[in-house]
Amino acid sequence: xxxxxxxxxxxxxxxxxxxxxxxxxxxxxxxxxxxxxxxxxxxxxxxxxxxxxxxxxxxxxxxxxxxxxxxxxxxxxxxxxxxxxxxxxxxxxxxxxxxxxxxxxxxxxxxxxxxxxxxxxxxxxxxxxxxxxxxxxxxxxxxxxxxxxxxxxxxxxxxxxxxxxxxxxxxxxxxxxxxxxxxxxxxxxxxxxxxxxxxxxxxxxxxxxxxxxxxxxxxx
Amino acid sequence: xxxxxxxxxxxxxxxxxxxxxxxxxxxxxxxxxxxxxxxxxxxxxxxxxxxxxxxxxxxxxxxxxxxxxxxxxxxxxxxxxxxxxxxxxxxxxxxxxxxxxxxxxxxxxxxxxxxxxxxxxxxxxxxxxxxxxxxxxxxxxxxxxxxxxxxxxxxxxxxxxxxxxxxxxxxxxxxxxxxxxxxxxxxxxxxxxxxxxxxxxxxxxxxxxxxxxxxxxxxx
DNA sequence: TAGATTGTTAATCGATTAACAATC
DNA sequence: TAGATTGTTAATCGATTAACAATC
Numbered sequence: 001x002x003x004x005x006x007x008x009x010x011x012x013x014x015x016x017x018x019x020x021x022x023x024x025x026x027x028x029x030x031x032x033x034x035x036x037x038x039x040x041x042x043x044x045x046x047x048x049x050x051x052x053x054x055x056x057x058x059x060x061x062x063x064x065x066x067x068x069x070x071x072x073x074x075x076x077x078x079x080x081x082x083x084x085x086x087x088x089x090x091x092x093x094x095x096x097x098x099x100x101x102x103x104x105x106x107x108x109x110x111x112x113x114x115x116x117x118x119x120x121x122x123x124x125x126x127x128x129x130x131x132x133x134x135x136x137x138x139x140x141x142x143x144x145x146x147x148x149x150x151x152x153x154x155x156x157x158x159x160x161x162x163x164x165x166x167x168x169x170x171x172x173x174x175x176x177x178x179x180x181x182x183x184x185x186x187x188x189x190x191x192x193x194x195x196x197x198x199x200x201x202x203x204x205x206x207x208x209x210x211x212x213x214x215x216x217x218x219x220x
Numbered sequence: 221x222x223x224x225x226x227x228x229x230x231x232x233x234x235x236x237x238x239x240x241x242x243x244x245x246x247x248x249x250x251x252x253x254x255x256x257x258x259x260x261x262x263x264x265x266x267x268x269x270x271x272x273x274x275x276x277x278x279x280x281x282x283x284x285x286x287x288x289x290x291x292x293x294x295x296x297x298x299x300x301x302x303x304x305x306x307x308x309x310x311x312x313x314x315x316x317x318x319x320x321x322x323x324x325x326x327x328x329x330x331x332x333x334x335x336x337x338x339x340x341x342x343x344x345x346x347x348x349x350x351x352x353x354x355x356x357x358x359x360x361x362x363x364x365x366x367x368x369x370x371x372x373x374x375x376x377x378x379x380x381x382x383x384x385x386x387x388x389x390x391x392x393x394x395x396x397x398x399x400x401x402x403x404x405x406x407x408x409x410x411x412x413x414x415x416x417x418x419x420x421x422x423x424x425x426x427x428x429x430x431x432x433x434x435x436x437x438x439x440x
Numbered sequence: 441t442a443g444a445t446t447g448t449t450a451a452t453c454g455a456t457t458a459a460c461a462a463t464c
Numbered sequence: 465t466a467g468a469t470t471g472t473t474a475a476t477c478g479a480t481t482a483a484c485a486a487t488c
Contacts, residue, residue, distance in 0.1 A: 012455065014427060018420035022401065036469060045405065048469095049457050056471060064470040065464045081423045082430030100320030101418075110419050111426030150429060175429050177422060181242065185265065192428035194421050198321075199330050200238035201414050202397060203301045206331030207234060208412035209370060209395050210302030232479065256445060268445095269481050276447060284446040285488045 013054050017081055019044070020054070024074045036067035083111040087175075089151040090116040090143075092164060094124055094134050097179060098155035102130040112151060116143055120160070144171045153177040162187075229277050236274055237301055239264070244294045256287035303331040307395075309371040310363075312384060314339040314347070314354050317399060318375035322350040332371060336363055340380070364391045373397040382407075 023044055027035060037048040044051075055061050055068075061076050062068045078084065089112045091102055098117070107114045117134050119125075127134045135143065143149075152173045154161050161182035168176075175192035176184055184193045243264055247255060257268040264271075275281050275288075281296050282288045298304065309332045311322055318337070327334045337354050339345075347354045355363065363369075372393045374381050381402035388396075395412035396404055404413045 010455075014424065017427065018417070018423040021423070022420075038469080043406075047457060049459095050455090052470065052472085053456080060471065062470050063464060064462070065468045067469065080427065080430075082426040083423060085426060085430055087426060087429055096320040096324045100316040100324075104316040104320075105418060105422065107422070110422040111430075112422060151425060174432070175425050177425055186263075192425060192432060194425045194428070196416075196418060196421050197238070198325060198416060200242075201416050202325065202327070202330040202332060203238040203241070203303060204234065205371060205395050205397055205412065205414045206302040206305060206307060207237065207300065208414070209307055210300075210305055210331075212394070212412060230479075258445080267481060269483095270479095272446065272448085273480080280447065282446050283488060284486070285444045287445065 009057050013057055016054055017077055020051075021074065021077045021081060021083075024070050024077065028070050028074060032070060034067045034069055037062070039067070081111065083109070085111045086113040087111060087151050088147060088149040089114050089153060089177075090118065090149045091153040091155060092118050093155035093160075094119040094121075094127070094129055095155060098153075099129050101153060101155060101179070102132070115147055115149060120156075141171070148172060151175045151177060154180045154182075156180055158182045233274050233277055237297055240271075240274070241294065241297045241301060241303070244290050244297065248290050248294060252290060254287050254289055257282070259287070301331065303329065305331045306333040307331060307371050308367060308369040309334050309373060309397075310336040310338065310369045311373040311375060312338050313375035313380075314341075314344055314349055315375060318373075319349050321373060321375060321399070322352070335367055335369060360391070368392060371395045371397060374400045374402075376400055378402045 023040070024035075027043075037051040040046075040051050041048040052062070055073075058076065058080055061073050086108065089107065091098055091114060094102070094117055098119075102114060102117055105114075114130060114132065117129055117132050118137055118140060119134050120137050122136055124134045125136045150173065152168050152175075154164070154176060156164065158181040161178070161180035161184075165176070165182065165184055165187065169188055169191060173191075176194070178184055178193055178195045179198070181197070181199070184191060184195075243260070244255075247263075257271040260266075260271050261268040272282075275293075278296065278300055281293050306328065309327065311318055311334060314322070314337055318339075322334060322337055325334075334350060334352065337349055337352050338357055338360060339354050340357050342356055344354045345356045370393065372388050372395075374384070374396060376384065378401045381398070381400035381404075385396070385402065385404055385407065389408055389411060393411075396414070398404055398413055398415045399418070401417070401419070404411060404415075
C-alpha cells in the first residue's frame with residue numbers, strides 16, 4: 001500500500017533507481033520472489049538502510065517481517081522511471097555514434113521510442129538505420145508538427161549542437177540526450193538534459209590508472 | 221608553485237575534473253589567458269568556492285590577486301587526469317556499439333590508445349575498424365603477452381562479459397570501460413571500472429520527463 | 441600601496457548510516 | 465505469539481558554501 005510520495009527527491013536517489021531496476025529484474029529472472037533490504041544490500045554492495053531510505057522516498061513498497069516482493073518492486077520502480085511511457089524520440093547526426101545508438105539501444109526498454117533520424121549530410125538522406133529512413137534537416141518542421149517528439153538525441157559536433165538546440169527547444173523538445181560537448185544547461189536552464197559525455201568517462205578511467213599506479217609508491 | 225597534494229581525493233571532486241578540463245580548454249581556444257574562480261564559476265554554473273576547493277586538492281595552481289593562468293591550469297588538470305599517458309587499450313565486441321566507440325572516440329585525447337579489437341564472431345576476423353584488424357579471441361593470449369594492454373573496453377553482452385572478465389583480470393587488465401550490463405565491481409572489487417550504462421542514462425531522461433509533467437499539477 | 445583574488449579554515453547543508461519502534 | 469524486517473526518526477559523516485586572513 002504505497003504511501004504519499006515525497007515531492008523533492010534528491011538527484012543522488014534518482015541516479016540509483018536504474019541500478020535497482022536492473023538488479024531486481026535480474027533476481028526475478030533467476031526466479032527469486034522476495035528479498036529483504038539486507039539481501040539486496042549485500043548483492044548490490046550498498047547498505048540496507050540506504051535501500052530502505054531510497055525506496056521510501058516513493059512510498060512503502062515493502063512489508064514488515066517479509067521484505068520486498070520483487071515483481072511488485074520492479075513494477076513500482078519502472079513506473080517511477082517511466083519505462084512504459086514510450087516518449088517520442090528523434091536523433092540528430094547519423095555518424096558512427098548516431099548509427100550505433102540508433103541501432104544498438106533498446107529504446108522501448110527505457111521508456112522511449114525512436115521515431116526519426118536526421119542528418120544534415122544530404123548524401124545520407126533515405127539511407128536506412130534501425131528501420132528508419134534518415135531525413136534531411138529541411139524535413140524537420142513538417143515532421144515535428146506531425147509527430148511532436150519530446151526527446152532529442154544529439155550525436156552531432158559541438159558547433160552544430162549550439163546552433164540546433166535553441167531551435168529544438170522552440171519546436172517543443174523537452175529533453176535532450178546529449179552526446180555532443182555543448183553544454184546545454186548553460187543556455188537552457190529549464191530543459192531536461194542527460195549528458196553522455198563518453199570522453200569524460202574515459203578520462204576518469206585514465207585518472208584511475210594514473211593514480212592507482214602511484215598508490216603504493218606514496219612518497220613525495 | 222603547486223603545494224603538496226592531498227592523498228585522499230573524493231570521487232565528487234574527480235568527477236568534476238573532466239568538465240574543468242573541457243571548459244578551460246574552450247576558454248583558451250577563445251583566446252582567454254587568465255580567469256578568476258569567480259569568472260569560471262559563472263561560466264560553469266558552480267560556486268567560486270567549490271572551484272578553489274577542488275583545485276586545491278591537487279595544489280595551488282592560482283595566484284592571489286590574479287586568478288588562474290589557463291594554459292598552466294589546463295596542463296595541470298591534464299596531468300592529474302593522465303591525458304598524456306596513452307594507456308594501451310583493447311576493445312571486445314565489434315558490434316554496432318563497439319565499432320562506433322572504436323572509430324568515433326578520440327582515444328589519444330583522453331589518455332588512451334586503442335591497439336586491438338577482438339570479436340568472437342570469426343566472420344568478422346580481419347575486418348578493419350578504426351585502422352585495426354578485428355582479431356579472433358583465440359589470438360588474445362599471444363597479443364596480450366606481446367602488447368600488455370592495461371584497459372579493456374567491454375562492448376559485449378552481459379553473459380559474455382561475466383565469462384571474459386576474470387580472464388582479462390588474470391591476464392593483467394587493470395581497468396575496464398564497461399558498456400555491458402555486467403556488474404564488474406561485484407566480482408572484482410579492486411579493479412578500476414568506469415561504467416557507461418547508456419540505458420541508465422536514458423532511463424534518467426525518461427524519469428525527468430515523467431516527473432516534470434506532474435510538476436505543475438502537483439496535487440496527490 | 442591598494443585592490444584583487446587566492447588558499448584555507450569554519451559554518452552550513454545534505455546525504456548516508458544507525459537505531460528502534462511499528463507491524464506484518 | 466515470537467521473529468523478522470520494514471518505515472522512519474536520530475546521529476554521523478561528508479561535501480558544499482561562506483568567510484577571511486594571506487599574499488600577489
